[in-house]
Amino acid sequence: MATTMITTLDRSTRAAARGLSDISIRNLFIIPTVLFLIVFNIFPLIYSLGYSFTDFRASTNAPANFVGLQNYRDLLNDPYVWSNFAITAKYVIVSVVGQLLVGFGVAMLLNRDIPLKGLITTLLLLPMMLSMAVVGLFWKLLYDPSWGVINYALGLGNFEWLADPKMALYAVALTDIWMWSPFVMLLSLAGLSAVPKHLYEAAAIDRAGPFYTFFRITLPLVAPILMIAIIFRTMEAFKTFDLAYILTSQPTAELISIRLYKMAFQEWQTGRSCAMAYIVLIMVLAITNIYVKYLNKVKER
Amino acid sequence: MRKLVTSMLAGIGLTLACGTSVYAQEKSLTIFWAEWDPANYLQELGNEYEKETGVKITVETTPWSDFQTKAFTEFNAHGDAYDLVVGDSQWLGAGSTGGHYVDLTDFFKKHDLGNVMAPATVKYYAEYPGNSGKYWAIPLEGDAVGWSYRKDWFEDPKEKEAFKAKYGYDLDVPKDFKALRDIAEFFHRPDQKRYGIAIYTDNSYDAMAMGFENALFSYGGELGDYSTYKVDGHINSDKAVAALDAYKELYKFTPPGWAKSFFVEDNQAITENLAAMSMNFFAFFPSLINEASNPNAKNTGFFANPPGPNGDQFAALGGQGISVISYSQKQDEAMKFLEWFIKDETQKKWAALGGYTCSQAVLKSPEFQNATPYNKAFYETMFKVKDFWAVPEYAELLQQLNQRIYPYMIGGSGTAKETLDALAGDWNATFKKYGRVQ
Numbered sequence: 001m002a003t004t005m006i007t008t009l010d011r012s013t014r015a016a017a018r019g020l021s022d023i024s025i026r027n028l029f030i031i032p033t034v035l036f037l038i039v040f041n042i043f044p045l046i047y048s049l050g051y052s053f054t055d056f057r058a059s060t061n062a063p064a065n066f067v068g069l070q071n072y073r074d075l076l077n078d079p080y081v082w083s084n085f086a087i088t089a090k091y092v093i094v095s096v097v098g099q100l101l102v103g104f105g106v107a108m109l110l111n112r113d114i115p116l117k118g119l120i121t122t123l124l125l126l127p128m129m130l131s132m133a134v135v136g137l138f139w140k141l142l143y144d145p146s147w148g149v150i151n152y153a154l155g156l157g158n159f160e161w162l163a164d165p166k167m168a169l170y171a172v173a174l175t176d177i178w179m180w181s182p183f184v185m186l187l188s189l190a191g192l193s194a195v196p197k198h199l200y201e202a203a204a205i206d207r208a209g210p211f212y213t214f215f216r217i218t219l220p221l222v223a224p225i226l227m228i229a230i231i232f233r234t235m236e237a238f239k240t241f242d243l244a245y246i247l248t249s250q251p252t253a254e255l256i257s258i259r260l261y262k263m264a265f266q267e268w269q270t271g272r273s274c275a276m277a278y279i280v281l282i283m284v285l286a287i288t289n290i291y292v293k294y295l296n297k298v299k300e301r
Numbered sequence: 302m303r304k305l306v307t308s309m310l311a312g313i314g315l316t317l318a319c320g321t322s323v324y325a326q327e328k329s330l331t332i333f334w335a336e337w338d339p340a341n342y343l344q345e346l347g348n349e350y351e352k353e354t355g356v357k358i359t360v361e362t363t364p365w366s367d368f369q370t371k372a373f374t375e376f377n378a379h380g381d382a383y384d385l386v387v388g389d390s391q392w393l394g395a396g397s398t399g400g401h402y403v404d405l406t407d408f409f410k411k412h413d414l415g416n417v418m419a420p421a422t423v424k425y426y427a428e429y430p431g432n433s434g435k436y437w438a439i440p441l442e443g444d445a446v447g448w449s450y451r452k453d454w455f456e457d458p459k460e461k462e463a464f465k466a467k468y469g470y471d472l473d474v475p476k477d478f479k480a481l482r483d484i485a486e487f488f489h490r491p492d493q494k495r496y497g498i499a500i501y502t503d504n505s506y507d508a509m510a511m512g513f514e515n516a517l518f519s520y521g522g523e524l525g526d527y528s529t530y531k532v533d534g535h536i537n538s539d540k541a542v543a544a545l546d547a548y549k550e551l552y553k554f555t556p557p558g559w560a561k562s563f564f565v566e567d568n569q570a571i572t573e574n575l576a577a578m579s580m581n582f583f584a585f586f587p588s589l590i591n592e593a594s595n596p597n598a599k600n601t602g603f604f605a606n607p608p609g610p611n612g613d614q615f616a617a618l619g620g621q622g623i624s625v626i627s628y629s630q631k632q633d634e635a636m637k638f639l640e641w642f643i644k645d646e647t648q649k650k651w652a653a654l655g656g657y658t659c660s661q662a663v664l665k666s667p668e669f670q671n672a673t674p675y676n677k678a679f680y681e682t683m684f685k686v687k688d689f690w691a692v693p694e695y696a697e698l699l700q701q702l703n704q705r706i707y708p709y710m711i712g713g714s715g716t717a718k719e720t721l722d723a724l725a726g727d728w729n730a731t732f733k734k735y736g737r738v739q
Contacts, residue, residue, distance in 0.1 A: 058377040060399045060693060080704060145557035146494070146575065158491065163560030165712040249504045249561040251708055265370045266506075267696040268377075268395075 052274035059268035071275035081259065081276070085283075088256045091173055091244075092237040098177035099233055103184025104226065110185070111192040121189070128182045136246030139175045143247075168250035172243055179243075180236070184229045191225035192218070227295040231288060238284055256280055329357035330634055332623070333372060333383040336362035339442050339584055342654040343387070349650065350641060356634060365564075366505065369696075376401040376626070384629040385638070387441055387621045391507070393429040395693040396624060402437040403625040403632060405639075409436040412643055419443065422659035425688040426622035431527050438622025439639055440659035442584065445616045445682045446501075446515050446606060447675065449571055449589055450474065450578040453600035454488060463487075474604045478519060478547055481578070481607055485554035488577035497554030499570035499579035501563055502711060504703035508563040510689055511617040512580060513548050513706060515606050518615030518687050520544035525690075525728065530737040532728045537721035544609070545717040549710050560711045571601055582619045583682070586675045587655050603675035605682045618686040620657070659683075694735055701727040 020028075052071055056064035075081050110121060127135070142150050143161040151159055161171040195218060203213045241257040260280065264273035332347070334340040340362045347358025361383065363371050369389065375382055376399065388396055396402040405427075409415065414436075415423050422440035429437055454460060455472060464472035468483050475481040485497030501512030517524070522541035525532035535541070552559070556575045559566070564585045570576035572595045592598040608614035623642070625635045641647055648660040652669055657679065663669050670677045690698050702724060709720040732738045 059373050059395050143558075146573070158557040160558045160560070163558040163711070165708075249707075250711070251504070251704065252712070262700060265374070267694075267700055268373065269697070 048274040049278065051271050052278050054271045056271040057268050058270040064271065067271070071272045072279070075272065075276055075279060081256075084254055084256045084259045087169060087252065087254060088238065091169055091240065091253075091255060092234055094170065095173040095176040095180075095237050095240075096230060096233045098173065099181045099184045100226070100230065102177060102181040103229070104188045104222075106181065107185045107188035107192055110189060121186075124185060125182045127179045130179070132179075132242040133246060135175060135179050136243045139171075139178075140247055143171060162248040162250070165250050165252040168248040168253040172240075172247050172253055175243055175247065176237065176240065180233060184226075184233065187225050187229040188222060191222035195221045223298050224295065227291065227298055231291045231295070234291065235284060235288060238280075238287070328355060328634070329359065330384045330631060330638055331382065332358065332360045332385045332387065333375075334360055334362055334387040334621075335365045335368040337365070337584065338587055339656055340387075342651070342656045343441075345654050346642075346647070346651055346656070350638065354637075354641075356638070358638070369506070376628075379628045381626070381628045381630050383626055384631050384635045385623055385625055387623045388438065389507075389621055390425045390618060390688050391691050391695040391699075393426075393437055393622075393691045394695060397429045397435070397437045398693050401627060403627050404435065404437065405439065405625065406434070406436045408636065408639065409439075412640075414439065414643065417643065417661065418659045419661050419664060419683050421618065421683060421686045422620065422622075425618050425686070425691070426620060426659070429691060431691075438624040439643060440620075441623040441642075441656075442621050443657040443659040443664075443679070443683050444582050444584045444620030445618050445679070445686045446511055446580055447583050447586070447616065447678050447682055448578055448580055448604050448606065449568075449586060449675075450602050450604065451571065451576075451597065451600055452602040453597075454577050455602070460487075474602070475578075475607045477607050478516065478609050482547065482550055482554075484577060485551055489554040491557070495574070496556040496570075496576045497578070498551050499555060499559065499562065499567045499576040500548070500551050501567065501580060502552065502555075502559055502707075503561045503563040504707040505561075506563075507689065507699055509706055509710070510699055510702050511582075511619065513545065513702075514617035514687070514689065515580065516544040516548040516551075516609070517541055518617065519606060519609035519613055520547065521609060521611050521613040527690075530732045532732070533725045535725075536728065537718065537725045541721055542717045545706070545709070545721060547609075549717070552710055568595075571595065571597060583657060583675060583679045584619065587673070590674060601674075603678050605678045615685050615687050616682045618688040620659075692735070692737070694731060697731050698728055701731065 051064065053066060053068060054064035055067050055070075106124065110117060110124075114120075140162070142148050145151060145158045145160050145163070148161075150161070151157065160167070162168050199217050199221075200213065203217060208216070239257055240255055241261065244253055244255050245258055245261070247253075256276075257280075260273055260276050263269050263276060332343065334343065340360050344358070344360040347360060351357050369392070372383075372386055372388065372392075373395070376396070388402075393402075397404075409427065414427075418427075418440045422443050423436075424431070426440040427436045427438045429435065455474070461472045464484075464487055467487065470480075472484065472487070475484055481498075487497070488495060489497035501508040503509060514524075517540075520540050520543055522538055522544050523535045525535045555562075556570060564581055567579045567581045568585055568589060570579045571589060574597065586603060588594040589601050590598050595601060606614065606616040623639070625632055625639070629635060642651075643660075645660065645662060648658045648663050652658040652660075652663050652672070658664065658669075664680050664683065670680055689695060692698070705720050705724040705727065708714045709717065729738065
């Protein structure tokens with residue numbers, strides 16, 4: 001069955017003249033990639049699973065001892081780890097919802113005939129193209145209470161965005177929203193422009209109000225592509241490291257990836273950090289699965 | 302055919318050329334250190350060595366924030382990218398027991414370095430475990446936490462008068478921690494965008510620990526017993542609790558947003574007219590007397606960490622020793638460099654370039670003490686310093702300290718006693734995990 005999926009090789013090409021069959025060309029392209037994946041992804045994944053059951057420390061010469069589920073037990077009983085998870089969940093919700101609202105809103109505004117539409121769209125995409133670390137460093141300066149532009153522009157005086165334990169996480173989320181809303185906007189714009197115009201015309205003839213049109217026509221038709229944006233952004237937000245690491249050191253903004261980094265590369269608790277990475281992996285897989293199930297449902301409709 | 306022969310000859314020629322250049326590069330050493338001014342001074346010293354011996358010295362650097370990570374990643378991979386490393390004092394345990402550092406005990410004894418270098422530097426930069434007589438590094442850059450202050454603010458007659466009226470004694474370089482607090486409070490004027498004091502608060506590496514230690518040691522407190530690893534009754538003693546409260550009290554008088562500050566921010570507090578006094582490692586003071594980097598250079602003074610209420614006076618130790626990496630292919634060449642480095646005239650040159658020598662003879666010489674406004678404070682400090690744990694699991698201990706002290710200091714949650722009791726519990730559990738206590 002699989003071979004029928006492959007386009008047959010044109011007999012006049014050089015590859016055909018050399019006697020390469022379709023299957024050998026397919027292998028030529030796929031095998032290096034598969035090998036690459038096995039060596040750099042699958043093998044470390046399995047190897048680290050082994051380490052997660054040991055007390056291995058990469059910084060010493062001491063041999064790794066098998067400790068069973070000890071690492072998992074300790075981690076799941078550690079109140080700090082649980083608070084890291086709670087912080088991460090809060091961060092994911094705030095930043096993804098924020099990006100959806102801003103991104104989709106801007107896309108709605110841009111989805112009409114306005115002058116310089118192409119230029120405006122391109123300019124709006126710029127934040128997304130910067131490096132996370134650079135954005136973090138920029139925003140650290142913008143947030144600065146003594147000479148930052150944000151407090152100056154908003155007249156907030158010495159408001160401490162990053163030093164206030166309650167505000168720090170939201171400040172990081174705000175930066176993330178600024179950076180990644182354009183991504184949601186881009187996908188939404190693609191979705192919006194694909195909505196057939198005749199549906200709106202029909203709605204107008206039936207004298208449907210703008211809210212009715214939005215909730216009954218626009219949203220359902222854009223929903224599948226929005227779901228894809230949500231999946232991408234949720235996964236990315238879950239993994240956020242650089243932004244938060246650069247912006248603040250508040251324990252109230254210590255995301256799970258920062259804790260993992262510290263455990264693995266500052267404390268060199270290799271075994272335990274492998275276990276932690278597996279816990280995170282399982283969580284991300286579970287969340288993504290729920291999303292994908294929902295996405296398929298939305299598509300069926 | 303002729304073309305083929307020519308290209309083959311060219312190829313052979315090129316290969317030979319590459320081969321000889323590789324041979325020429327063999328006479329070279331790479332030293333790994335963090336990215337800061339002393340590393341540039343070390344490079345200059347290395348250039349002198351190259352002039353004398355023909356061996357090229359390259360000082361490779363990386364920002365402080367990932368110095369530890371990068372160095373240990375290389376060690377753990379048994380890589381030979383670096384021949385020597387100027388490692389932090391806390392790394393000794395991990396470096397020696399992990400087999401990353403070459404044992405320098407014989408070298409140390411042969412050159413009697415125990416008496417040549419200042420005692421504290423030998424104890425904290427070179428020896429592991431404590432009092433074992435085993436040495437893993439040569440003290441290279443002495444460093445400790447000291448203070449800089451705004452002389453012009455302190456010497457203003459109006460300020461002096463107002464201070465005397467409010468506190469009943471003269472405004473001067475703080476004589477003890479109470480005076481430090483009073484002066485910080487006195488100069489803390491948010492409405493004028495002037496603040497009292499700049500301290501370390503960053504919780505990502507050892508900043509918070511170093512800042513807190515300055516208070517802890519001067520208050521007569523201890524982190525624990527370094528030989529028995531007993532922490533309960535030390536880190537949560539009454540003296541330690543009072544010290545933590547004193548350090549938290551100082552946080553009240555810091556500039557706004559002072560919740561992730563380390564050496565960069567603390568120097569900025571002086572250069573940007575933010576604070577009257579600022580805590581920092583001596584290694585960062587050269588840029589404060591340089592008018593190109595500090596517009597207030599002429600008005601910046603320096604003092605050693607003041608004594609606590611009982612007259613104890615200590616400071617937190619920074620600084621590094623230089624170690625030979627056991628995976629290096631050029632260990633003999635590295636040892637030759639160390640022999641050159643410990644010579645008296647090299648140490649003098651090192652000090653003249655801006656390095657903080659650990660050589661007792663140079664430290665005690667009047668020419669060193671008068672060379673800069675802070676050298677005298679440095680000399681005084683280097684004979685009363687104490688350091689953090691140097692065990693291989695020091696990073697876990699640091700993380701636990703950050704996890705407990707930061708929320709109390711910055712977020713104001715709990716009390717000092719609760720914080721330090723909890724920290725004693727964490728540390729005890731960690732020492733138990735590694736079999737140091739029963």
